[in-house]
Amino acid sequence: MTEQDSTTPSTNFPATFSIDYPEKSNRLTSFFRLILSIPILFIFAILIHNSTFGNLPFVLFIVTALMMVFRKKYPKWWFDFRIEVLRFGCRVAAYLFLLTDLYPSVDETQSIHIKIDYPDVSKLSRWAPLYKWILSIPHYICLIALGLIAVIATLYVWIHILITARYPKPIFEFIVGVFRWSIRVSAYSSILVTDDYPPFSLK
Numbered sequence: 757m758t759e760q761d762s763t764t765p766s767t768n769f770p771a772t773f774s775i776d777y778p779e780k781s782n783r784l785t786s787f788f789r790l791i792l793s794i795p796i797l798f799i800f801a802i803l804i805h806n807s808t809f810g811n812l813p814f815v816l817f818i819v820t821a822l823m824m825v826f827r828k829k830y831p832k833w834w835f836d837f838r839i840e841v842l843r844f845g846c847r848v849a850a851y852l853f854l855l856t857d858l859y860p861s862v863d864e865t866q867s868i869h870i871k872i873d874y875p876d877v878s879k880l881s882r883w884a885p886l887y888k889w890i891l892s893i894p895h896y897i898c899l900i901a902l903g904l905i906a907v908i909a910t911l912y913v914w915i916h917i918l919i920t921a922r923y924p925k926p927i928f929e930f931i932v933g934v935f936r937w938s939i940r941v942s943a944y945s946s947i948l949v950t951d952d953y954p955p956f957s958l959k
Contacts, residue, residue: 770875770950771943773846773936775855776867777928781917782857789914793852796860800848803841812841817946821885824948830877838947843870846935853910853931854917870939875949885948892945895954899941902934933958 785792804812816838823829840863847860847868858866909927916924940954 769940769943769952769954770873771940772869772871773932773939774869775850775928775932775935776869777925778855778857778867778923780921781854781923783918783921785857786854786914786917789852789854792859793848796848796851799862800845803844813946816841817948820948824877824880824885825882828877828882830875830948832874835874835947835949839870839872842872842939842942842947843868846870846939849935853906854913854923855928855931872939872943872947872949879951880948881951884951888945888948891953892941895937895941895945895956898956899934899938902937906931906934930958 820830820834820838823831823834843865844860844862847856847858847866850856850868851858851860856867860866909931913923913927916922937954937956937958943949944952944954
């Protein structure tokens with residue numbers, strides 16, 4: 757039984773992210789979370805890094821950028837594949853950060869909700885993929901700092917769950933906000949679905 761996260765985005769940016777807030781967290785699976793995560797982390801590692809293609813997110817960015825620069829195309833099947841890889845990664849990360857007790861599925865949405873609009877490529881700048889990652893550097897710096905805080909906060913949450921079986925709502929909203937910010941930056945700089953600069957916001 758979960759309570760739908762009530763946080764509403766403060767922007768019309770074409771990428772949204774939310775996680776259902778758990779009414780109660782499982783003490784046992786939370787205690788062994790790192791051990792339980794090993795199989796799905798192994799699967800995810802094989803998906804994103806292998807000897808044939810190297811780092812998958814980087815390869816997907818390069819190929820998408822080349823298609824847009826030289827052909828101004830973004831095939832729907834390619835977009836769908838990128839989004840499904842992103843969703844899978846978010847389910848794994850959410851499980852690690854104790855945001856959900858549902859073991860990450862390789863295909864089902866579960867309690868993690870991601871919506872990224874398929875772009876109208878004709879309205880996107882052909883050359884923007886070449887410099888978007890540079891413009892995103894301030895976001896990367898902020899996200900690194902926020903990510904470190906989120907890791908420290910999760911250590912506190914782990915202890916809190918073992919004692920109370922509940923995830924503190926303010927910390928939950930903060931960490932979900934960090935995820936949301938990261939998704940928006942990815943939509944702009946690597947998934948390349950928009951030319952709108954992402955907001956510096958957790959909401």
